[in-house]
Amino acid sequence: MSDLTSAEPAGARPVKSAEVPRRGGPADPVKALMHRHRELCERAVDPLEIAAGLEAHGVTDRTAARFRHRDVFSLAEELYARVPREDAQDGDEQAAHARELTAAIAGWAPWAPLPGVVCVLTVTGARAATGALRPALVLLGALAFVAALTLALRRGPLRAAPRAGLTVRLCAGWLMAYAIGGDALLADAVRGGPDGGWPLDPAAATGLAFAVVPGLWCAHLFSVRARRELVSSRGLAEFSGRSRPLLLATAALFAAGLAVSLTLNQLAYGGESFAGCTALGMLLWLARLLAAHGFARAAAKVLAAAAGAELLALCAVFAGRLPGLSLVGRPVATAVQNWGAGALPAAVCGAAALALLARAAAVLARATAHRDQ
Incomplete structure (x- = not known):
């Protein structure tokens, strides 16, 4: 410079x-x-x-x-x-594609299934354990999952600057925790509980964990194709016109991979949170894609809004039990009774994912969004 x-x-x-x-x-x-x-x-x-x-x-x-x-x-x-x-x-397009594929296989691709493997081992160990050993195994598995996910994301096309991702990580962690146990807690709270523990959803955890694999490959595909469109475009308007359909196609491809992952894990473990987990998976992928291209602030704001909405709904139900505050929790309780507890994360995460998709279609169509990819 x-x-x-x-x-x-x-x-x-x-x-x-x-x-x-x-x-x-x-x-x-x-x-x-x-x-x-x-x-x-x-x-x-x-x-x-x-x-x-x-x-x-x-x-x-x-x-x-x-x-x-x-x-x-x-x-x-x-x-x-x-x-x-x-x-x-330098080189033709096929040679460049071969080099990129080789670099991916030798670099980040072997780490992509690691979060899902760790999650399956944790679920299996927790189901086999009894007594006080079960929560200890769950806690240990959660820490191992965070470590595995960090390794997979830092080495792959969804890597983002550490200083830009603290809020994103905290909000994503809460949204994941809610997907695993929030629906059951909300349903029990509306019925007057919980009286002790409440059931967790292992299919949500394992389905979202294995969705890291299609998430990384789809992000890699988008990054590679966007760079090629940038080189071959004759102007910024032409590049924007090409990159937006590319983003939508890549998002649809990831949605298909996410649906397959969730379906297979729900067949293995049971569960009824398909819509909410699909919306959450799309939200997390779009947030990480934006953060990887330098737009972590927008991702953090939308994730914080989604996490705050879910937390507020839970707090409203419990606050409605206090004297004189019965009206506070009535809207959430009515919605749960009419549409089920899974309607809340599906609506919240779905709206947030649509907002991030619109933001991504705007900012990822810029040439500067791909200069470091």
Whole structure:
């Protein structure tokens, strides 16, 4: 970056006011600028380098406006998208795909099933144990699951900056815990309980844990295809038009893999929380996908809203038992009696997942969202 701001690349020259196309000029005002700075654009690893180089050559936001862009960075994004880089020209597409697949198999792919395996071992041990040994095994298995999930996510295409994921992890942990035991607790609370413990849903835990496998592969597919579309697109508008259907197709593919995982585990362990777990799985995958591409704040806000809504519903039911507060818990109790306890997580997580999908369709269509992938 410092080289770009201090030295002028070969073949490039400062942009003079006479060289800037004005209204009524050519249909493609960026084309001349793209040819003048082609070497800079081909060598750049992201639009930031192009923006810095343009500013070093005298291109300001006012100049970018005359190229029909709002600022220098927007202009740099289009240049980055339209000029093929040197790394995009090395090798053919099949060879690049083979290299990416080999790197995935040798890197993160073997770790993807680990959370599901740990979860199955925990459920099996908890079912076989009795007395005080059972909660100890559950606690140990939960810690092992967190460690396995961390290993799988940090090595794969869903890795995100640690400093950006604390809120995401806390809210995701609560949502997972609610998926495993929240429905039964809510149903017991509406009936006046719980009187002691309440049943957990092992199918929800194992189904979501094994969904890490399709989640990682779908994120890898989206990242690879988005980079290829970025290289082959002739402008930002064309890239956005290609990337949004790609995101929707990838999300649908993950939804299919998630449904298969949940169905197989419900056949093995029983359970009736398919809708709620499907909505939660989509929510967690979209949140992690956004965090991996640098939009952890949006993911954290939506996850916090979903977790807060589920917690508020539980608190409302228990608060409704206090004198004079019976109306507080009545809406939740009525909804549970009419549609079942599973309707709450399905509605909350489904609405949150749709919000994140809309956000992802907007921000992941930008070229800058894929510069570090």
